[in-house]
Amino acid sequence: MLNKKLLKLEIEFDFVLVALACSLKDYRLCYLLNKNLRINLRKITDIEIVNRKFSTHSFYSHFVSVEEHLEINLLSNRGIDHFLIPEMKQLDYFMIIKGFIDDEDLTDLLKNLTRIAEVSYTTLVDPHKLKSKNNLIF
Numbered sequence: 001m002l003n004k005k006l007l008k009l010e011i012e013f014d015f016v017l018v019a020l021a022c023s024l025k026d027y028r029l030c031y032l033l034n035k036n037l038r039i040n041l042r043k044i045t046d047i048e049i050v051n052r053k054f055s056t057h058s059f060y061s062h063f064v065s066v067e068e069h070l071e072i073n074l075l076s077n078r079g080i081d082h083f084l085i086p087e088m089k090q091l092d093y094f095m096i097i098k099g100f101i102d103d104e105d106l107t108d109l110l111k112n113l114t115r116i117a118e119v120s121y122t123t124l125v126d127p128h129k130l131k132s133k134n135n136l137i138f
Contacts, residue, residue, distance in 0.1 A: 016106060017136070018095040019077075019088060020113065021121035026061045026076050029093065032116050033074065037109065039065040041074055047138055049084065058082040070099040075136075085132045088125070096136065 022029055030041040041063040049058045058079035065072045073096040077084045085094065101109070106124075113122045127133050 014098065015127075016097040016101060017125045017127050018097065018110070018113070019091040019123050019125045020093040020095065020119055021090065022092050022116075022119045024118050026063070026074070026093070029118070030063050030074060032118065033113075034065075036112055036116055039067065039072055041065045041072065047075060047084070049079075049082070049135055051082075056082070058084075060084045070097065070101060072097055084135050085130060087131050091121075094125075094136070 020029075024032070027043070030043075033039060034041050042065065044062050044064050046059040047062045049060070050056070051058070058081065060079050061076040063074040075084060075094045075096065077088065077091055077093060083089050085091075097106075097109075110122055110124070113119055127136055130136075
């Protein structure tokens with residue numbers, strides 16, 4: 001009889017996750033974010049999520065802005081048939097902020113997001129609490 005050992009791998013998330021509710025198309029939201037936050041989001045290759053269980057592929061729009069010490073990714077939560085984070089279907093976009101951002105700058109960012117009239121809701125999300133957190137690793 002063989003002994004089985006279970007290896008648990010804890011994924012470390014070294015980013016801040018902001019969720020947005022906004023009915024705008026992704027390119028229009030990026031324009032407003034670039035204008036109001038003074039960043040430079042640019043469209044890059046879509047994120048592809050493969051569900052091996054159901055043999056499906058879903059694609060999510062992806063924009064990125066790289067500054068000196070900060071990388072901001074904007075991901076659509078809505079694919080053609082699926083959600084990037086299905087447990088948060090009511091939210092349209094996720095902003096992933098990698099690099100150092102202090103509490104004051106993060107508070108300012110959230111305030112500036114709420115000043116955009118077309119953004120109806122923003123919130124910080126703890127990625128560790130998401131069932132679909134692996135979809136945020138790319």
